[in-house]
Amino acid sequence: MPTQQVPQTVIGTLNPVAILCFFLFVLATLGITFWAAKKTKTASQFYAAGGGITGFQNGLALAGDYMSAASFLGIAGLVSTKGYDGLIYSVGWLVGWPIVMFLISEPLRNLGKFTFSDVVAFRLKQKPIKTAAAMGSLVTVLFYLTAQMVGAGTLIKLMFGLPYESALFIVGGLMISYVLFGGMLATTWVQIIKAVLLLGGATLLVILTLSQVGWSYGELFQRAATKYTPQFLEPGGLVSNPLDAFSLGLALMFGTAGLPHILMRFYTVPDAREARKSVFYATGFIGYFYILTVTIGFGAAVLVGKDIIMAIDKGGNMAAMILAENLGGSLLLGFLAAVAFATILAVVAGLTLAGASALSHDLYVGVFRSGRANEKEEMKVAKAATIGLGITAVLLGLLFKGQNVAFMVGLAFAVAASANFPALLLSIVWKRFTTAGAVTSIFTGMIVAVTLILLSPTVYVDVMQAGPKKAQTAAEEKVTDIEKALKAADITPADKTAKEAELTAAKAEAANKKAAVKPAPFPMKNPGVFSMGLSFLLGILVSLMKREKEAEELFESEKIRTYIGIGAEGASKH
Amino acid sequence: MIGTTHHAILDDPEFKELAQQKNKVSLILTVVELVLYFGFIGLIAYNKPFLAQKLEGSAITYGIPIAVGVIILSWILTGIYIFWANSVYDEKVKRIKNRFKG
Numbered sequence: 001m002p003t004q005q006v007p008q009t010v011i012g013t014l015n016p017v018a019i020l021c022f023f024l025f026v027l028a029t030l031g032i033t034f035w036a037a038k039k040t041k042t043a044s045q046f047y048a049a050g051g052g053i054t055g056f057q058n059g060l061a062l063a064g065d066y067m068s069a070a071s072f073l074g075i076a077g078l079v080s081t082k083g084y085d086g087l088i089y090s091v092g093w094l095v096g097w098p099i100v101m102f103l104i105s106e107p108l109r110n111l112g113k114f115t116f117s118d119v120v121a122f123r124l125k126q127k128p129i130k131t132a133a134a135m136g137s138l139v140t141v142l143f144y145l146t147a148q149m150v151g152a153g154t155l156i157k158l159m160f161g162l163p164y165e166s167a168l169f170i171v172g173g174l175m176i177s178y179v180l181f182g183g184m185l186a187t188t189w190v191q192i193i194k195a196v197l198l199l200g201g202a203t204l205l206v207i208l209t210l211s212q213v214g215w216s217y218g219e220l221f222q223r224a225a226t227k228y229t230p231q232f233l234e235p236g237g238l239v240s241n242p243l244d245a246f247s248l249g250l251a252l253m254f255g256t257a258g259l260p261h262i263l264m265r266f267y268t269v270p271d272a273r274e275a276r277k278s279v280f281y282a283t284g285f286i287g288y289f290y291i292l293t294v295t296i297g298f299g300a301a302v303l304v305g306k307d308i309i310m311a312i313d314k315g316g317n318m319a320a321m322i323l324a325e326n327l328g329g330s331l332l333l334g335f336l337a338a339v340a341f342a343t344i345l346a347v348v349a350g351l352t353l354a355g356a357s358a359l360s361h362d363l364y365v366g367v368f369r370s371g372r373a374n375e376k377e378e379m380k381v382a383k384a385a386t387i388g389l390g391i392t393a394v395l396l397g398l399l400f401k402g403q404n405v406a407f408m409v410g411l412a413f414a415v416a417a418s419a420n421f422p423a424l425l426l427s428i429v430w431k432r433f434t435t436a437g438a439v440t441s442i443f444t445g446m447i448v449a450v451t452l453i454l455l456s457p458t459v460y461v462d463v464m465q466a467g468p469k470k471a472q473t474a475a476e477e478k479v480t481d482i483e484k485a486l487k488a489a490d491i492t493p494a495d496k497t498a499k500e501a502e503l504t505a506a507k508a509e510a511a512n513k514k515a516a517v518k519p520a521p522f523p524m525k526n527p528g529v530f531s532m533g534l535s536f537l538l539g540i541l542v543s544l545m546k547r548e549k550e551a552e553e554l555f556e557s558e559k560i561r562t563y564i565g566i567g568a569e570g571a572s573k574h
Numbered sequence: 575m576i577g578t579t580h581h582a583i584l585d586d587p588e589f590k591e592l593a594q595q596k597n598k599v600s601l602i603l604t605v606v607e608l609v610l611y612f613g614f615i616g617l618i619a620y621n622k623p624f625l626a627q628k629l630e631g632s633a634i635t636y637g638i639p640i641a642v643g644v645i646i647l648s649w650i651l652t653g654i655y656i657f658w659a660n661s662v663y664d665e666k667v668k669r670i671k672n673r674f675k676g
Binding site for chain 2: 090097230249290294562
């Protein structure tokens with residue numbers, strides 16, 4: 001066996017450029033927060049920046065809200081270690097956006113006020129709907145937030161060598177400051193700045209990559225195929241079961257259209273026209289970003305090599321960073337590390353704001369105060385909710401330290417697609433949809449999605465039986481290694497007999513270890529097809545059982561608001 | 575905009591046509607996007623060898639331009655919708671609004 005190359009890297013050590021860039025970012029964003037705080041006095045300003053953001057700005061902010069550090073580093077890592085399979089994911093992350101535009105964005109803007117629950121509750125009974133929808137929002141936000149916080153702590157530790165806990169406190173403190181003082185206006189600008197930095201940094205990295213391969217994608221892929229195997233450029237084992245693949249596709253596509261922090265952004269623009277425009281820009285930026293990320297992944301595989309990438313982080317998450325160091329030295333590495341930090345901050349700030357609005361606008365005002373709270377009271381609760389949620393996020397991050405929480409992003413998308421999206425869509429398009437139907441749909445989607453994921457191999461085996469599973473993988477790897485040794489051409493007969501005995505023992509051991517792992521009760525990795533399907537089905541069946549006359553009448557009269565926007569919130573406030 | 579005007583708009587044939595046309599355009603584009611994406615997923619699930627074929631004289635497999643194509647076409651679809659909405663839909667909305675204002 002060739003001796004493994006020892007990776008030469010400054011990743012994980014304190015990088016002055018990274019610290020300088022990061023301080024500049026924090027300084028700039030806190031300056032913006034200070035400026036935004038003066039303009040954030042009313043509830044509309046706090047939740048929706050007063051509806052004064054343009055379509056282009058909101059497009060960038062949506063991109064900033066959506067492109068997480070996990071997708072930047074994770075997709076690049078997946079491509080660099082698994083090749084084509086990483087590309088499949090990046091397509092899935094994008095295709096929800098056209099759906100958001102065609103089905104959701106305009107009616108959402110016209111019918112709601114600050115949250116998507118407003119739309120579902122528009123013609124149905126406020127209290128039960130707002131309770132259910134707020135739960136759907138909170139569950140989605142908390143899963144997503146936990147994944148982001150654990151990712152942030154791990155990532156910052158890996159990049160800066162900062163202790164996990166300190167990283168969480170920095171992230172928590174900054175995100176609470178942005179949201180608490182600057183509300184949606186500050187959050188929007190943090191997201192815009194982050195989007196520009198991330199798109200700029202990724203573009204630079206792609207330009208440097210292409211300069212190494214004669215500015216030719218053909219050459220890049222040729223070298224990838226030669227360095228590894230042609231299979232590196234073909235779909236592999238990531239998607240093996242068709243139903244599972246379809247299920248994952250559903251969750252990715254419709255989950256995007258059910259993410260509360262994304263949906264909330266549509267209230268920051270003045271009208272439906274700007275809302276749809278913002279999706280066009282967002283889709284363009286996000287699509288461009290994924291194409292860059294995939295290029296970076298292949299670039300890292302070719303120019304750095306997956307052995308080195310996996311030696312630094314087994315999941316490949318540092319691929320983009322190692323490539324940056326390779327091509328641009330510690331200067332570029334430092335810059336991108338700061339950008340990754342900024343990326344995390346922008347996403348968690350958006351999530352915190354969405355969670356806080358579910359607590360204050362939906363639950364407190366909509367349910368406990370029956371929609372009759374004054375501005376001052378609502379702001380007070382919103383701010384208390386922000387602090388509470390921020391602290392909860394840090395605590396969740398501490399609680400799940402060192403745990404595999406990657407499944408939580410999948411869970412957030414599954415709940416968004418199964419609990420939030422069906423009720424939102426049906427309330428917009430279906431006249432006969434009733435309060436009972438909506439509540440059933442939301443809870444069905446949420447409970448089925450969470451239960452099936454807990455019973456799926458991803459959690460039931462990989463997380464809950466992590467030890468035995470690891471032992472099984474190790475035992476199986478040993479079998480493969482011995483089999484490889486047996487196939488070697490220069491093996492002596494004596495060695496061969498010894499190896500064969502070893503193989504029998506190793507095989508028995510592997511079978512033993514495998515028997516020790518209890519199989520998952522639910523065999524699929526992605527429950528989307530069942531959880532979303534049942535949510536729609538039960539929502540429709542329950543609605544058909546008992547008519548709600550008032551809701552049907554309101555559906556007719558709300559058409560003017562849906563299609564023309566007359567009577568929509570904030571349409572004339574500027 | 576309440577009372578009689580409200581009902582007049584709801585009963586107005588041009589408004590009814592507007593709502594219908596909007597639903598139709600949204601539905602068609604949604605179906606196109608679904609076919610595009612799940613067609614891609616279908617190829618991965620059922621016809622991996624097709625995606626593994628190489629472009630002539632290159633190491634690039636069909637799968638790569640197809641995946642990138644799904645991303646770009648999705649964006650173009652949003653562009654088509656914007657174009658339709660800005661040029662046709664908004665004009666009609668403006669006409670209806672003006673008619674009922676006066």
